[in-house]
Amino acid sequence: MDADLKIIVVEPDLAKAQDIIDGLRESGWSTVTLISTIAKLAATLKQQDPDIILIDLANPDRDTLEHLSLISDAKSRPVAMFVDHSDEAMTRAAISAGLSAYVVNGLQKDRIRPVLETAIARFQVRQKMQSELDAAKRALSDRKVIDRAKGLLMRARGISEDEAYTLLRKTAMDQGRKVIDVAAALVTAADLLQ
Amino acid sequence: MKLTPVHCGYLPLVDSAPLIIAQELKFAAQEGLDLVLMQQPSWSALRDKLAFGHVEMAHMLSPMPLAMSLGLSGLQAQIDALMVLSVNGTVIGVSDALSDKMQATGWVNTFDDPRATAKAIFAANPTALRIGVPFPFSMHRMLLEYWLSHDPGFQADRVEIITIPPPQMANAVRDGQLDMFCVGEPWGSVAVQQNVAALVLPGAAIWAFAPEKILGARHDWVTENTKTSHAMIRAIYKATAWLDAPQNTPLAVEILARSQHLDLPDETIDPALGGRLVTRQGTAPIQTQRLLNFHSGAANFPWRSQASWITDKLTGWHDLDRTAALTTARRCFRSDMYRDALAPLGVDMPGASDKVEGAMAHPTAVASTKGQLILGPDLFFDGALSDFGPETTPQN
Numbered sequence: 114m115d116a117d118l119k120i121i122v123v124e125p126d127l128a129k130a131q132d133i134i135d136g137l138r139e140s141g142w143s144t145v146t147l148i149s150t151i152a153k154l155a156a157t158l159k160q161q162d163p164d165i166i167l168i169d170l171a172n173p174d175r176d177t178l179e180h181l182s183l184i185s186d187a188k189s190r191p192v193a194m195f196v197d198h199s200d201e202a203m204t205r206a207a208i209s210a211g212l213s214a215y216v217v218n219g220l221q222k223d224r225i226r227p228v229l230e231t232a233i234a235r236f237q238v239r240q241k242m243q244s245e246l247d248a249a250k251r252a253l254s255d256r257k258v259i260d261r262a263k264g265l266l267m268r269a270r271g272i273s274e275d276e277a278y279t280l281l282r283k284t285a286m287d288q289g290r291k292v293i294d295v296a297a298a299l300v301t302a303a304d305l306l307q
Numbered sequence: 308m309k310l311t312p313v314h315c316g317y318l319p320l321v322d323s324a325p326l327i328i329a330q331e332l333k334f335a336a337q338e339g340l341d342l343v344l345m346q347q348p349s350w351s352a353l354r355d356k357l358a359f360g361h362v363e364m365a366h367m368l369s370p371m372p373l374a375m376s377l378g379l380s381g382l383q384a385q386i387d388a389l390m391v392l393s394v395n396g397t398v399i400g401v402s403d404a405l406s407d408k409m410q411a412t413g414w415v416n417t418f419d420d421p422r423a424t425a426k427a428i429f430a431a432n433p434t435a436l437r438i439g440v441p442f443p444f445s446m447h448r449m450l451l452e453y454w455l456s457h458d459p460g461f462q463a464d465r466v467e468i469i470t471i472p473p474p475q476m477a478n479a480v481r482d483g484q485l486d487m488f489c490v491g492e493p494w495g496s497v498a499v500q501q502n503v504a505a506l507v508l509p510g511a512a513i514w515a516f517a518p519e520k521i522l523g524a525r526h527d528w529v530t531e532n533t534k535t536s537h538a539m540i541r542a543i544y545k546a547t548a549w550l551d552a553p554q555n556t557p558l559a560v561e562i563l564a565r566s567q568h569l570d571l572p573d574e575t576i577d578p579a580l581g582g583r584l585v586t587r588q589g590t591a592p593i594q595t596q597r598l599l600n601f602h603s604g605a606a607n608f609p610w611r612s613q614a615s616w617i618t619d620k621l622t623g624w625h626d627l628d629r630t631a632a633l634t635t636a637r638r639c640f641r642s643d644m645y646r647d648a649l650a651p652l653g654v655d656m657p658g659a660s661d662k663v664e665g666a667m668a669h670p671t672a673v674a675s676t677k678g679q680l681i682l683g684p685d686l687f688f689d690g691a692l693s694d695f696g697p698e699t700t701p702q703n
Contacts, residue, residue: 152484170348170352170355171348171352172348172349173348173349173472173474173475174349174472175348175349175351175352176349176350176351176441176442176470176472177469177470177471177472178351179349179350179351179380179442179443179470180442180443180468180469180470183443193351193381201359204359204382205359208355208356208359208361209361213351213352213355301565304565305561305565
């Protein structure tokens with residue numbers, strides 16, 4: 114294992130950062146530095162002279178890192194992973210998992226690959242958990258919107274809750290739309306009319 | 308009718324309005340499209356998602372498709388600009404500390420005087436000037452450099468351009484990381500409302516007709532999906548025409564504020580669409596002409612000469628072969644596609660796809676298919692003319 118690789122992880126969420134670092138350590142990379150914000154990156158780059166920088170694709174600080182990769186002096190120049198087409202499958206996997214990586218000092222691809230594979234695996238697990246959480250949240254907020262729409266119909270038409278829901282469902286089926294979309298349109302329209 | 312899904316990446320800025328309006332007011336559905344808007348956390352992420360096909364289209368900074376096609380930013384990918392989504396819309400601000408020092412030199416903020424403002428900046432701040440922009444490949448950076456480098460006090464090693472995500476711009480000024488910034492609304496107004504900065508110029512004072520955002524798509528995807536691309540151009544064209552009518556502004560603010568796409572309060576959207584900006588906390592708003600233009604003066608037309616101007620700046624930054632770069636880049640601005648898409652609507656089109664940028668001091672009638680087209684003004688603050696001539700015009 115390539116134990117002497119120096120890795121920087123940019124991640125403001127401590128729990129998430131720890132998870133990634135644990136994954137890397139378990140696989141034998143121990144020289145991992147965590148920074149929570151990109152503001153310190155330029156200084157950290159000079160100090161640590163890292164080989165790889167890992168950052169969440171969803172991190173808005175990525176644009177700042179991208180700019181550094183254009184202006185840094187040649188030696189400590191972080192370059193976005195695989196800007197050529199030589200390993201598209203790996204880059205696709207990284208992007209799908211929500212990971213972006215920057216390589217410093219022109220490290221060879223065969224040395225990067227295992228680090229990236231480990232990080233991608235961790236990101237995928239995280240992403241699955243997140244999407245399940247999001248789905249649960251969405252279901253809850255959908256229910257609130259549908260309840261509001263039912264309430265609006267009950268008041269406007271003097272009908273029961275069951276009748277209101279039946280009306281929403283029938284409208285949705287007639288128009289080939291989802292119940293939540295019809296409900297959301299009704300709630301928005303009611304808000305605008307207020 | 309079954310709608311064709313189109314996934315379009317965007318950043319939650321006021322100038323993504325044409326996409327949001329096209330979706331919310333069903334202009335996209337009328338054209339047979341199910342427009343799915345996918346918010347992105349950064350321009351880099353949006354660029355990667357477009358290059359790798361996670362989205363088919365995107366709201367992009369005007370230099371991005373050119374930088375990508377030239378292999379300067381991320382994975383090299385040929386990206387077409389199908390139309391311009393907005394012209395102008397950026398503002399330049401300075402920290403309160405710098406503003407005070409500028410006023411001590413006798414400068415008065417009239418919000419329309421690039422020369423006097425640059426002079427005051429360099430007189431007030433003779434050492435390093437740290438300026439924030441949203442992305443290295445942005446009109447923001449091009450306008451800043453174009454403007455500041457004209458001042459005799461300019462020295463390249465004293466100006467440091469730093470990329471900061473727009474929502475963090477006000478904080479970066481407060482924390483002393485930045486002396487200045489150029490950013491799209493509402494983030495300039497937010498910095499004023501937070502009492503950390505003063506706005507000194509609209510981007511339009513530097514170039515009166517600067518293409519700000521474009522609708523981008525991968526060239527190979529466009530070639531395989533011509534009908535969908537045409538439909539999208541028509542949907543957005545109708546949305547920008549709707550946005551352009553002053554009587555629609557209050558409703559547009561309402562829709563943008565309520566839509567889940569922007570997540571911004573009304574009072575930050577209103578100044579950008581209405582053109583009334585408070586330049587410093589406690590002062591009266593200034594009515595600004597052409598702050599953000601979605602439609603008028605053929606704003607949506609992707610001029611090949613705009614691509615040339617931007618590419619010229621890119622070749623300067625990256626030491627590229629100028630002729631080769633111009634040939635590649637000019638193909639990206641698909642005025643041909645735009646004409647074809649809008650022909651069924653009978654839209655008045657300019658006679659040429661190139662113009663001399665910076666030649667119109669006033670709204671000017673020009674040769675067009677129906678003879679009713681008025682363009683401009685499009686002046687540069689220094690009166691320069693940008694004429695790249697027809698020799699680099701590609702045949703497509």
